[in-house]
Amino acid sequence: MTEFNFPKDFLWGTATSSYQIEGAWQADGKGESIWDRFSHTKGKIQDGTNGDNACDHYNRCPQDIELMQKLGINAYRFSLSWPRILPQGRGQINQAGLDFYSRLVDGLLAAGIKPNLTLYHWDLPQVLQDQGGWPQRDIVDAFLEYTEVVARALGDRVKMWSTFNEPFVSAFLGYWWGEHAPGITDRNQAFAVAHHHLLAHGKAVPIIRANSPGADVGIVLNLGPQMAATDSEADRDAARRADGLVNRWFLDSLAGRGYPADLVAEGGVELPFMQDGDMQTIAEPIDFLGINYYTRRLFHSSDNDEMAEQKVAGAEYTEMGWEVYPQGLYATLARVHFAYDFPALYVTENGAAFADIVDVNGRIHDARRAAYLQNHFVAAQDAINAGVPLKGYYVWSFMDNFEWAYGFSKRFGLVYIDYKTQKRTLKDSALWYQGFIIDNK
Numbered sequence: 001m002t003e004f005n006f007p008k009d010f011l012w013g014t015a016t017s018s019y020q021i022e023g024a025w026q027a028d029g030k031g032e033s034i035w036d037r038f039s040h041t042k043g044k045i046q047d048g049t050n051g052d053n054a055c056d057h058y059n060r061c062p063q064d065i066e067l068m069q070k071l072g073i074n075a076y077r078f079s080l081s082w083p084r085i086l087p088q089g090r091g092q093i094n095q096a097g098l099d100f101y102s103r104l105v106d107g108l109l110a111a112g113i114k115p116n117l118t119l120y121h122w123d124l125p126q127v128l129q130d131q132g133g134w135p136q137r138d139i140v141d142a143f144l145e146y147t148e149v150v151a152r153a154l155g156d157r158v159k160m161w162s163t164f165n166e167p168f169v170s171a172f173l174g175y176w177w178g179e180h181a182p183g184i185t186d187r188n189q190a191f192a193v194a195h196h197h198l199l200a201h202g203k204a205v206p207i208i209r210a211n212s213p214g215a216d217v218g219i220v221l222n223l224g225p226q227m228a229a230t231d232s233e234a235d236r237d238a239a240r241r242a243d244g245l246v247n248r249w250f251l252d253s254l255a256g257r258g259y260p261a262d263l264v265a266e267g268g269v270e271l272p273f274m275q276d277g278d279m280q281t282i283a284e285p286i287d288f289l290g291i292n293y294y295t296r297r298l299f300h301s302s303d304n305d306e307m308a309e310q311k312v313a314g315a316e317y318t319e320m321g322w323e324v325y326p327q328g329l330y331a332t333l334a335r336v337h338f339a340y341d342f343p344a345l346y347v348t349e350n351g352a353a354f355a356d357i358v359d360v361n362g363r364i365h366d367a368r369r370a371a372y373l374q375n376h377f378v379a380a381q382d383a384i385n386a387g388v389p390l391k392g393y394y395v396w397s398f399m400d401n402f403e404w405a406y407g408f409s410k411r412f413g414l415v416y417i418d419y420k421t422q423k424r425t426l427k428d429s430a431l432w433y434q435g436f437i438i439d440n441k
């Protein structure tokens, strides 16, 4: 039995992102983002919804901070909407947008909650996409301009910064598989996007440091075991390639080892966008790596689809169809630490979508979510015991929100949102987390 013994200064957090919660998509001078455009395009979002209003967090921010305080968290991870701050992507600053985030930061600090800011959680200004977007190298300069504006405005108070959230998802779901904005299906563009995300990351790190003395600066990756369904050579090979794409493409390059040679050699990946010095820039030292962990994936090769995923008989799956596999969190944390040795690690997202049960008194019962979290905290504790420098944990998500291509049909929140009335209710899992934090702080 694992006994909990988290470090005294551990960060107990929750996470959200701008497009998923803010709403107010046109308020106070905000520009259009690629997610506004994408979600307004018929057929892109499974339940036909969009994030125009979402959780109306833009207008309910003080109330949401009060709820966070009630929950007892001491850290909150959120992202900024680039077009809220620079409606044209560059140039003219929209002061009202910047002021919103400034009030959020002040509110958090007043509530004793450490702000953890992510610059890019996928909502690119649409005008920049119209000019070519992330596949074009010059977008890096636009990102650096945005970084500097934000770091100057908030760098005195925000001391934890991530440049990008999940470059894998942003690049490959957005530009290769087309399930996310901007809905492009072009493998070569996707690799260029991933490269420009990483390049923009590496160049942004010193800008943040210069404007936010003493800050910890990092990046957030989605990681997890990509495993073979059987011991056959073909299955193991499929898993190796998936691991290369999901995990090693980003970990290796950030750690200064370049892109994985096996994928570059056999995957037919063209890298015409690479320039001298890029890989050094990408490997700019960071203070921490953020890990978003949800599940593992199992691969078996078949004649039709060499990367087909395999389901496990008898395993528990969430509403996303993701296997509940807490051991994978331990394995991921241990691997990242022992193979890459970044100075500190955080679980920047972990959580589950389950169908909540609302009872006649309006209470929300979600025992499976609480169990999911409890079991993943065990895995985190095991990793700490094994010597992993894990410094904090952010549950995804603080509240139910717009789950990208799935719309509002998947609920990940500790807080239940009634989207008709915007009423917030702490679910049973929130009450569990509240108690868990008190017991372990």
Ligand code: FCB
Pocket (backbone or CB within 6 Å): 017, 020, 165, 166, 169, 222, 292, 349, 396, 403, 404, 412
């Ligand atoms: C991650 C995203 C986050 C959320 C969760 C469920 O990939 O970073 O915004 O959608 O998945």
